[in-house]
Amino acid sequence: MTMGKRFAVVLTVLGVLTGVGAVAASPALAAYDNCTFGYVCMYNSNGGEGTRHSYAGVSGHCTNINDVPNTANSFYNRRDDGKHVQFYSGRDCKGTLLCKQSIAVLECESGVSDGPHAAGTAATFLEAPRRGGGCWCHRNNAESIFFNNG
Numbered sequence: 001m002t003m004g005k006r007f008a009v010v011l012t013v014l015g016v017l018t019g020v021g022a023v024a025a026s027p028a029l030a031a032y033d034n035c036t037f038g039y040v041c042m043y044n045s046n047g048g049e050g051t052r053h054s055y056a057g058v059s060g061h062c063t064n065i066n067d068v069p070n071t072a073n074s075f076y077n078r079r080d081d082g083k084h085v086q087f088y089s090g091r092d093c094k095g096t097l098l099c100k101q102s103i104a105v106l107e108c109e110s111g112v113s114d115g116p117h118a119a120g121t122a123a124t125f126l127e128a129p130r131r132g133g134g135c136w137c138h139r140n141n142a143e144s145i146f147f148n149n150g
């Protein structure tokens, strides 16, 4: 195979991969698209569906979800300062750090699925059986949001 042909094959593979990714991502992004830039949005159904509630927090501070605690199934960090957020099962950012679920992350792992969640992250909270019994029941379990400084 010549260098030219090899390069063409690589481009074709990249094109296929990119195409598949774009097709898979489009419907999910459409659901989250109603979140206004600058806010963290919480949705009462999976994948950015259902009723949306928006929160504009302050960096380095906790925001309690006073209006609809324990109803969020999914979230979108659409902060305009590019900073991370974390979600807690209790008020005042106490209790359990809530994990997200994705194709790549199906377990609650410290520093991976439990955040900090970068700006631009949109995901459904984890709800999965634990190996040792019980479950990671992180949907309908958010009571507060920490707006990170970084």
Ligand SMILES: [Ca+2]
Binding pocket: 043, 044, 045, 070, 071, 072, 073, 139, 140
């Ligand atoms: Ca819900």
